[in-house]
Amino acid sequence: MSSLLVLLAPEIVLFITTCIVMIVGLWPKLEVRSLAMPIAGMGLLIAGVLAINTPANPESILPNIIPYAKAMTAGVGLLLVLLLAGTVDRSYEAAVERGELRFNPIHTNRAEFFAFFLFSLTGLMLCASATDLIWLFLALELVSLPTYVMATISTRKLRSQEAGVKYFFLGALGAAIFLYGFALLYGGTGTTNLIGIRDALAEQAASGGINPIAMAGIILSLIGISFKIAAVPMHFYTADVYQGAAAPVSAMLAFVPKTAGFIAMMGILAAVGWQYAPGGETLAADGVGTLPRSIYVTLAAIAVLTMTVGNVLALLQRSIKRLLAYSSIAHTGYMLVALIAGPSIAAEAGITSNGLGAVLFYLLVYGVTNIGTFAVVACLERPQPDGEADELDDLEDLRGLCRTRPVLGWVMVICALGLLGLPPLLGFWAKFLLFTSAISAGEIALVVILGLNSAIAAFYYLKLVTLPLLEEPEGDAPATTPFASRTFAGVLSAALVLLAIIPTGIVDAAMEAADRAGTIVPANIEAIERSITAEALRDEPTPIIDR
Amino acid sequence: MVSTFASMADFLAPAQASFPEGVGSVTLAHYLFVSVAMFTMGLIGFLTRRNLIIMFLCTEMMFQAAGIALIAFSRFYLHHTGQSFVIFVLTVAAAEAALALALVVLLFRGRESLNADQWHSLKG
Numbered sequence: 190m191s192s193l194l195v196l197l198a199p200e201i202v203l204f205i206t207t208c209i210v211m212i213v214g215l216w217p218k219l220e221v222r223s224l225a226m227p228i229a230g231m232g233l234l235i236a237g238v239l240a241i242n243t244p245a246n247p248e249s250i251l252p253n254i255i256p257y258a259k260a261m262t263a264g265v266g267l268l269l270v271l272l273l274a275g276t277v278d279r280s281y282e283a284a285v286e287r288g289e290l291r292f293n294p295i296h297t298n299r300a301e302f303f304a305f306f307l308f309s310l311t312g313l314m315l316c317a318s319a320t321d322l323i324w325l326f327l328a329l330e331l332v333s334l335p336t337y338v339m340a341t342i343s344t345r346k347l348r349s350q351e352a353g354v355k356y357f358f359l360g361a362l363g364a365a366i367f368l369y370g371f372a373l374l375y376g377g378t379g380t381t382n383l384i385g386i387r388d389a390l391a392e393q394a395a396s397g398g399i400n401p402i403a404m405a406g407i408i409l410s411l412i413g414i415s416f417k418i419a420a421v422p423m424h425f426y427t428a429d430v431y432q433g434a435a436a437p438v439s440a441m442l443a444f445v446p447k448t449a450g451f452i453a454m455m456g457i458l459a460a461v462g463w464q465y466a467p468g469g470e471t472l473a474a475d476g477v478g479t480l481p482r483s484i485y486v487t488l489a490a491i492a493v494l495t496m497t498v499g500n501v502l503a504l505l506q507r508s509i510k511r512l513l514a515y516s517s518i519a520h521t522g523y524m525l526v527a528l529i530a531g532p533s534i535a536a537e538a539g540i541t542s543n544g545l546g547a548v549l550f551y552l553l554v555y556g557v558t559n560i561g562t563f564a565v566v567a568c569l570e571r572p573q574p575d576g577e578a579d580e581l582d583d584l585e586d587l588r589g590l591c592r593t594r595p596v597l598g599w600v601m602v603i604c605a606l607g608l609l610g611l612p613p614l615l616g617f618w619a620k621f622l623l624f625t626s627a628i629s630a631g632e633i634a635l636v637v638i639l640g641l642n643s644a645i646a647a648f649y650y651l652k653l654v655t656l657p658l659l660e661e662p663e664g665d666a667p668a669t670t671p672f673a674s675r676t677f678a679g680v681l682s683a684a685l686v687l688l689a690i691i692p693t694g695i696v697d698a699a700m701e702a703a704d705r706a707g708t709i710v711p712a713n714i715e716a717i718e719r720s721i722t723a724e725a726l727r728d729e730p731t732p733i734i735d736r
Numbered sequence: 737m738v739s740t741f742a743s744m745a746d747f748l749a750p751a752q753a754s755f756p757e758g759v760g761s762v763t764l765a766h767y768l769f770v771s772v773a774m775f776t777m778g779l780i781g782f783l784t785r786r787n788l789i790i791m792f793l794c795t796e797m798m799f800q801a802a803g804i805a806l807i808a809f810s811r812f813y814l815h816h817t818g819q820s821f822v823i824f825v826l827t828v829a830a831a832e833a834a835l836a837l838a839l840v841v842l843l844f845r846g847r848e849s850l851n852a853d854q855w856h857s858l859k860g
Contacts, residue, residue: 323821330828365798372802376809
């Protein structure tokens with residue numbers, strides 16, 4: 190019990206911080222009220238430090254993931270806190286400060302906004318520690334439910350409400366689908382413990398094939414979770430929600446639910462295992478193989494469609510946020526390729542052949558880079574008479590940004606090149622790992638499609654680069670937000686993207702941590718086969734010799 | 737698969753002793769049939785109906801379909817894991833219902849309609 194408390198220490202810290210933020214954010218004094226954001230940041234910092242020092246959990250299906258996933262959550266969460274400053278209550282607080290209104294906590298959203306943000310991150314951390322389907326289900330819901338509210342209240346405009354409703358309804362559908370998948374998975378294996386499921390599935394595979402109920406459960410779970418990662422059958426909401434919500438919230442939606450979904454998928458796929466004979470449902474003789482055929486076909490189809498749909502539709506967009514939304518769909522497709530490739534079976538093979546490590550590293554890099562691009566959108570604004578300034582969201586607004594607003598312009602250029610995966614930048618190393626892990630797993634066809642899609646993506650990412658960098662500005666410089674921390678978040682992520690150029694060892698350390706985090710313990714097939722044969726021998730009717 | 741369903745009947749035999757003649761034996765397959773039917777109806781309803789409240793009730797029906805499957809499997813395996821899962825599912829379903837109602841009220845104030853087709857200002 191006490192060891193579980195040690196493993197959950199970051200979540201407990203975050204939860205306590207959430208409660209404090211919820212109270213402090215409603216304080217009548219402005220000085221106290223504005224502490225909500227710094228307190229949230231402090232909580233994340235403490236949780237991150239605690240996370241790095243957590244030991245591996247042998248009862249988890251992904252025993253080593255906890256330190257990496259939780260530290261990543263806390264780190265990217267810190268960037269997001271900086272970006273989220275001033276998203277809600279802006280005109281109301283201004284009116285209170287001018288003395289036009291008396292402060293009334295009923296009309297403010299700051300407290301629940303930051304509290305829900307922390308709840309969502311707590312859910313993400315809980316996803317990483319999940320050992321059980323019930324736990325995983327609750328953690329995934331804890332990630333999602335607060336984000337529905339955050340998208341809805343992020344601006345006072347009707348488009349945010351529309352975004353929130355679309356997000357909520359499709360989210361509820363996705364949750365119902367993966368819940369049904371979990372129910373069938375429980376029905377097919379007789380346990381909700383992920384390690385128990387792993388052993389039950391390996392036993393079924395060794396004695397003739399996975400139970401069809403369990404197989405249907407796995408596939409339904411994967412389809413339902415594809416809502417969280419914005420993959421193809423459930424991607425319809427993405428562009429609308431990212432455009433309708435305020436840019437800082439969109440940056441969060443592109444990272445938190447996606448990471449939670451990928452970690453949940455990794456947990457479920459680790460229970461299935463990557464040791465099946467290629468093109469079949471039975472175990473490979475040497476234990477080196479791929480996913481069972483039906484799961485492989487489902488995931489490969491999702492990956493190819495996700496990459497292609499995301500990239501092709503991104504080409505057609507005029508709105509920066511919609512473009513980034515479709516690019517977020519495409520990135521999901523890239524990561525699915527490495528997820529299909531799976532972890533390396535050979536011990537000490539290193540990060541270049543560890544698909545799960547590659548996905549975990551890519552999530553971190555994508556989260557950081559994406560925050561940079563969304564920070565630029567969050568910083569530019571068009572003043573409105575009611576005080577709630579509107580974001581500039583058209584690609585044309587970026588024209589000549591490097592001259593008019595050099596800092597924001599360069600952040601956009603660097604981060605767009607990072608998302609594209611230009612060689613010396615951080616994004617390149619992340620994509621490189623996706624390629625190498627998929628090649629070492631023999632997924633050549635998927636790698637070719639991944640390469641083609643990266644080429645398509647260059648078209649629209651280069652728009653984000655050339656418009657600020659090479660074009661002449663039209664008219665005056667666009668107005669910027671008064672929230673300096675948003676610019677700081679953008680500059681910080683651009684600096685992190687550039688970090689790969691300087692050999693500091695930080696990037697290598699992150700890659701090693703991701704590699705360690707993505708290492709799984711496959712089911713002990715030999716022991717299971719031995720027990721099956723022993724059982725079969727025991728059940729054999731004793732031959733009657735004397736009649 | 738066939739053997740799975742055959743052994744199901746053995747598990748449920750004591751429970752069926754109290755059924756009157758003519759009802760027949762209720763096995764796991766029957767429960768699963770109801771559950772799959774509810775899930776499918778919910779899915780079809782979600783995709784075809786355009787009233788937000790009805791769409792939400794369809795997702796609730798899908799949640800309850802999962803609940804029925806969980807309880808049936810729980811009885812089949814003769815342990816309580818599935819039943820405790822259902823308690824959590826109900827709690828989450830209640831939380832979602834609260835959120836759905838809040839959103840629906842907010843929307844109705846903004847646009848005086850609950851038709852999902854009215855919401856198309858975001859597209860491209």
